[in-house]
Amino acid sequence: MRQTLVAGNWKLNGSKESIKELLAGILDGMSEAKTDVAVCAPYIYLPLVDELLSGSKIGYGSESISEHDSGAFTGEISGSMLKDFNCQYAIVGHSERRSLFGEKDADTANKFAAARKYGLTPILCVGELLEEREAGITEEVVSRQLDAVIALEGIAALSDAVIAYEPVWAIGTGKTASPEQAQEVHAFIRAKIAKRDTAVAEKVQILYGGSVNGGNADELFAMEDIDGGLIGGASLKAEDFLAICKAG
Ligand code: PEP
Numbered sequence: 059m060r061q062t063l064v065a066g067n068w069k070l071n072g073s074k075e076s077i078k079e080l081l082a083g084i085l086d087g088m089s090e091a092k093t094d095v096a097v098c099a100p101y102i103y104l105p106l107v108d109e110l111l112s113g114s115k116i117g118y119g120s121e122s123i124s125e126h127d128s129g130a131f132t133g134e135i136s137g138s139m140l141k142d143f144n145c146q147y148a149i150v151g152h153s154e155r156r157s158l159f160g161e162k163d164a165d166t167a168n169k170f171a172a173a174r175k176y177g178l179t180p181i182l183c184v185g186e187l188l189e190e191r192e193a194g195i196t197e198e199v200v201s202r203q204l205d206a207v208i209a210l211e212g213i214a215a216l217s218d219a220v221i222a223y224e225p226v227w228a229i230g231t232g233k234t235a236s237p238e239q240a241q242e243v244h245a246f247i248r249a250k251i252a253k254r255d256t257a258v259a260e261k262v263q264i265l266y267g268g269s270v271n272g273g274n275a276d277e278l279f280a281m282e283d284i285d286g287g288l289i290g291g292a293s294l295k296a297e298d299f300l301a302i303c304k305a306g
Contacts, residue, residue: 062093062279062286063220063263064303065181066293067121067149068100077103081110083296088115091303093279093286097293098149098181101135108143119147119178122155125168127175137176148173149288151183151203153226163206170207174218181220181288182207183267184247188227196225197246204250213254221247221264222288228268230290237277237284240266244283272301279305 072080077099088095096117099107107118124134140148150173151166161169166182173180184203186196200223207215223243225235235243244264252259266278267288278284292298 060263060285063265064093064286064289065096065098066289066299067098068293069290071294072100072103074106077106080296084299085114087300093303095303096147098147104143104145117146119145121149123148123150123169123173125172137172137178140178141176146179147181148178149181149183153183153185153224153229163203167206167210171211174215179218179220181222183222183224185224185226196243200243200247201250213258216251216262217258221262222267223247223264224267224288232269234269234274237281240278241281241283248283270302272298275302275305
């Protein structure tokens, strides 16, 4: 039985004050959480998150990472810098990074490698656009996104990673994939990995992301291959986030 994980992705949101309030609220309700819990914060707030969460059971990390170690890469943040602030996770390949910032499968794979190099657990996001689902190529798209990482890092690397299946049409839209639709893709991902390595397939946590909330988390997390969620909008209010952490 895999442990479930609920990870928040705050995106471009928050302030010192709101983050203090949010984390105090989550810490307060943690005794009722049934899942492991983590938050991924904007880079600038990671020192604050580190200070507020050190010694707690809540994991934390970044929303992206540079593929480079150091050097002339203005504006970038490296894996060693994230480690300096005790991060455990780095999201890579989020659909917003892919669509708004032009990150390709190969960039995501390099970021995945950079996270592992510094002992961070990459949360690798994969998922299809609405037109790709409608064209019946969801599995092809998800396969291509996974293959870029497997080709660079090898199948065993997925055992130190978390995968998040996030259909792009469900992110921030209020439209959730049905538990059956999500399970179908999660099972496909696990079977694809199992063809290369059954132990890795059995171990890797596959989260679902896309408009998860307190009302739908239970039935999503009850599906065999769904091991928790990556949460955007509902991770910004302690009460909403905790309602999801109590599911599963
Ligand atoms: C996300 O951005 O990863 C996400 C799942 O967002 P939301 O929960 O708001 O759909």
